[in-house]
Amino acid sequence: MNTRELIVLTSLCILSTNAFGAATTIIISDGDDLAGAIASASHGSTIEIHSNDTFVTDLSWSHKYLTIEAAEGYRPTIQGSIIGIKGSNRTGAALTGLNVTGGISVDSTGTTYSTLRLTDLTIGGNAGFGGTGEFRIDVDSRNCQYNGTTIISGTSDFSFGGYFEGNTFADDILMSTLTDARIRNTKFYENDFQGRVISQSIGPDRSLRQYTFDRNWFQRGLELVSGTYSTLEFTATNNLFGRLDSDTLGNETGFELRTGQTQVTVDGEFVNNTIVGFATGIDVTLYESSYSPDKLSLSFVNMLLDNMDDIKNFDIGTIYSSLISDGTFAGTNGNFGGQPILGLNGRLLTGSIGIDRGNNAVASDFDFAGNPRVLDGDLDGIPVIDVGAFEYMVPEPASIWCALAGCLLTMRWLASPNRLRQAK
Ligand SMILES: [Ca+2]
Numbered sequence: 565m566n567t568r569e570l571i572v573l574t575s576l577c578i579l580s581t582n583a584f585g586a587a588t589t590i591i592i593s594d595g596d597d598l599a600g601a602i603a604s605a606s607h608g609s610t611i612e613i614h615s616n617d618t619f620v621t622d623l624s625w626s627h628k629y630l631t632i633e634a635a636e637g638y639r640p641t642i643q644g645s646i647i648g649i650k651g652s653n654r655t656g657a658a659l660t661g662l663n664v665t666g667g668i669s670v671d672s673t674g675t676t677y678s679t680l681r682l683t684d685l686t687i688g689g690n691a692g693f694g695g696t697g698e699f700r701i702d703v704d705s706r707n708c709q710y711n712g713t714t715i716i717s718g719t720s721d722f723s724f725g726g727y728f729e730g731n732t733f734a735d736d737i738l739m740s741t742l743t744d745a746r747i748r749n750t751k752f753y754e755n756d757f758q759g760r761v762i763s764q765s766i767g768p769d770r771s772l773r774q775y776t777f778d779r780n781w782f783q784r785g786l787e788l789v790s791g792t793y794s795t796l797e798f799t800a801t802n803n804l805f806g807r808l809d810s811d812t813l814g815n816e817t818g819f820e821l822r823t824g825q826t827q828v829t830v831d832g833e834f835v836n837n838t839i840v841g842f843a844t845g846i847d848v849t850l851y852e853s854s855y856s857p858d859k860l861s862l863s864f865v866n867m868l869l870d871n872m873d874d875i876k877n878f879d880i881g882t883i884y885s886s887l888i889s890d891g892t893f894a895g896t897n898g899n900f901g902g903q904p905i906l907g908l909n910g911r912l913l914t915g916s917i918g919i920d921r922g923n924n925a926v927a928s929d930f931d932f933a934g935n936p937r938v939l940d941g942d943l944d945g946i947p948v949i950d951v952g953a954f955e956y957m958v959p960e961p962a963s964i965w966c967a968l969a970g971c972l973l974t975m976r977w978l979a980s981p982n983r984l985r986q987a988k
């Protein structure tokens with residue numbers, strides 16, 4: 565066997581072992597058998613793809629955890645789907661830097677587990693996470709592009725926990741829990757939701773959801789539905805709802821909450837969100853007005869609303885220290901009306917009435933754009949948080965110096981000997 569033959573035969577070569585013992589690192593190059601490598605890889609192994617090829621295979625396995633990643637400078641395509649990765653409680657995947665032409669389908673009807681870490685993926689099809697029975701799935705998704713509909717749905721002891729950061733969802737994202745299922749501790753941070761986000765919880769009292777929405781862009785709004793005996797807990801801070809550069813929002817609503825029937829618990833808090841450009845800004849509706857209001861807690865503070873109808877129904881909740889453009893609740897709880905003077909997608913422009921009008925007691929450290937909060941925007945010496953998702957920043961000193969310099973030149977010109985002589 566010559567050297568060339570040796571290289572060819574070891575193109576699926578094993579570079580090292582790691583803490584998993586039998587786990588290995590497998591290098592995949594152009595034309596290699598990725599499907600075969602996945603099938604033979606032992607628990608804990610890493611498959612590193614040094615190729616821009618298209619590999620025809622699903623990413624699918626049971627009872628093991630595999631890492632599959634594009635090597636630096638490569639962007640391989642997987643012609644297939646991420647499907648059925650589940651099994652014993654160490655089952656899962658870490659997938660990085662791949663174009664996946666299909667979708668994601670990870671579901672179960674039994675006692676299984678799946679832990680997925682998805683980074684910098686393009687998902688061509690629909691993504692579904694769900695199941696019935698004691699299926700527990702944990703997803704950490706960062707900087708992925710989801711081109712299809714994303715669905716998280718389960719019943720009967722299904723349990724989902726998620727962290728989503730920097731993803732783009734080109735279509736709707738639907739989350740639903742039915743009987744005895746729960747979505748727990750799920751955080752959405754800096755995602756771009758281009759479709760509508762709808763989450764509904766319907767079922768007996770183990771239905772539980774704990775959402776955090778932080779600095780996301782909901783281009784077509786957020787709808788939460790809490791059905792019979794269910795619990796809905798969430799916070800939403802520094803999010804942007806809608807867009808001012810589009811006339812496609814039609815009859816849509818920025819934030820809609822519908823609570824149903826009996827034994828429902830709602831505990832929600834909105835702080836510093838901007839809702840602009842919708843037919844309706846906020847619509848909070850009870851199915852039944854008769855049930856116990858002590859289970860319902862919903863507050864809005866430092867909000868900026870500028871829609872055709874800012875608040876349609878407001879059956880529960882309190883809103884304070886907010887700019888409600890159409891004048892609803894103006895003069896109560898620190899709310900005020902009027903035109904906010906907004907730039908692209910709801911940024912406050914110089915002179916806006918939303919500057920320094922919020923309540924510092926609920927201030928976050930950073931705004932939607934990641935700029936620091938609680939700045940003195942009206943130059944009265946008192947830093948006060950603004951309403952909405954963006955904190956207004958006084959223009960940089962450079963422009964002030966330019967203005968000053970212009971002023972000085974003008975004064976010099978006015979005071980110049982020639983000018984003085986001309987003036988005589
Ligand atoms: Ca301010």
Ligand SMILES: [Ca+2]
Binds near residue numbers: 943
């Ligand atoms: Ca001030």
